[in-house]
Every structure is written in C-alpha cells, then in structure tokens.
Amino acid sequence: MNKRKNIEDAISAIRPGAVIMVGGFGNPGTPFALLEELRKQGQLGLTLIKNDANEASIGISRLIENDQVAKLITSHIGLNRVAVEKMNSGELDVEFVPQGILAERIRAGGAGIYGFLSDIGIDTEITSPADLVEVHGHRFRIETALRADVALVHAARADEIGNLTYRAAARNFNPLMAMAADYVVAETMSLEALGGIAPDHVHTPAAFVSAVVEIADESVHFAARGQ
Secondary structure: OOOEOOHHHHHHOOOOOOEEEEOOOOOOOOOHHHHHHHHHHOOOOEEEEOOEOOOOOOOHHHHHHOOOEEEEEEOEOOOOHHHHHHHHHOOOEEEEOOHHHHHHHHHHHHHOOOEEEEOOOOOOOOOOHHHEEEEOOEEEEEEEOOOEEEEEEEEOEEEOOOOEEOOHHHHOOHHHHHHOEEEEEEEEOOEEOOOOOOHHHOOEOHHHOOEEEEOOOHHHHHHOOOO
16 A cells, blocks of 8 residues: 655644654654645644754744643753753653653553553652552562554655664664554655565564655755754
8 A cells, every 4th residue: 555645635634633743863764854844734732742852943942932732741852942841831741661661651651551560759749649659579560551543653664564773873763753653654755666675674663554645855855853
C-alpha cells in the first residue's frame, strides 16, 4: 500500500484537541515541516508530548506561540523563554517527566503495557502515596504508559509503504513514538520506491506508519526551523 501523501492532507487528518507525540531531541529528528503545516492549519487545544520545547520561534514553540497548545508533556523547557513565560502565566499546562522515564513511558505505550515501576522520585513532592506500591519489601512509583492520537516523526529515508530509517542521533524518540500512536506521519527528504531500503536498515517498519510526506524543497524544512 502506497502511503505517500501531500503534507496538507496528512496534517488535515489531525483533529483539534488531539494528543500528539513529536519526535526530536532539540533540533535533530524534529519534524519541522510537519509542525509548520500544523501551525498553518491552526488546530487548537493540542496536547504535545516532546522531549523539549525547542527554542523560541522554532519547532513546537511556533505552535505554543500561536496559542494552539493547551498542554505540554516534556522533560525540560529551559531553552524556550516563551514556553517558560506561558507556563508561569498559566496559559500553558506543563507536565515535567524525567527524560529516561519519559522515553520508557512512551516505549511502554508502544509495547501495549499499562505502565512500569520505578524508584525515581519516590521521596519527593512529585510523588503522592497513591502513586506508590510495595513489592518484595521495596517501594516503587507507578509510572503509567503514554500513548497518543498522533505521532509526527522525521526520517532520513523512507519508502513509499512507510519503512523508515533515521540518521544517527536524529533517531532519538522517533521510533518509540511511531509505535505509541494511532496515526503516524513521517516526513523525509528522501522518499524511495519499495525495496530501496535494505531490510537490515529499517528502523521503523511500515506497519507503524500511516502516511509519508516527502519534503522535496529543503527551504521549507529550514524555514520551519526559523532559518
């Protein structure tokens, strides 16, 4: 099945109020062109799940600045003064999750389990008694799995049925998120025919991908990065 779509159609399937996972660690692996199209289409009330908030005027910050984001689940926002200001003013609800825990919550969602146990943060203000269980005489915090309506990911290469390959550190959260969402859109600058990617080079199998968007014009991608 050919999953190639134009960017407008791929993003128009996202409804207002959707929960969206966004790949990337800072700039590497962030689907800038998909995010820019989402900003243009203007869906409101979004919950975003991303490792970070990018920097002001870049990536998901453009959605935050456009008042499209109601909640952000993330590990840090310190590089984005706009996100910090909106959180402090109450305009943006931010849930902070330690980076490793965030990755594992997403992995759990993709694996089809409801959560896992961790001893991180059990004696801090972020943990209430209701979050704790005792196993073999040790206390653990219950960390619930994360799933999303949508995942937006960036791949170095893709084929027309949705097999994806990531480049180096740009892999980061992308393969985990592609497994943990109901509708997955991948952007790529290198879209190939079926068979163009060797099986051993596939990082995300096509079964997890709903749509592939080719970003043929690099200026679109870099414009969405504020460059």
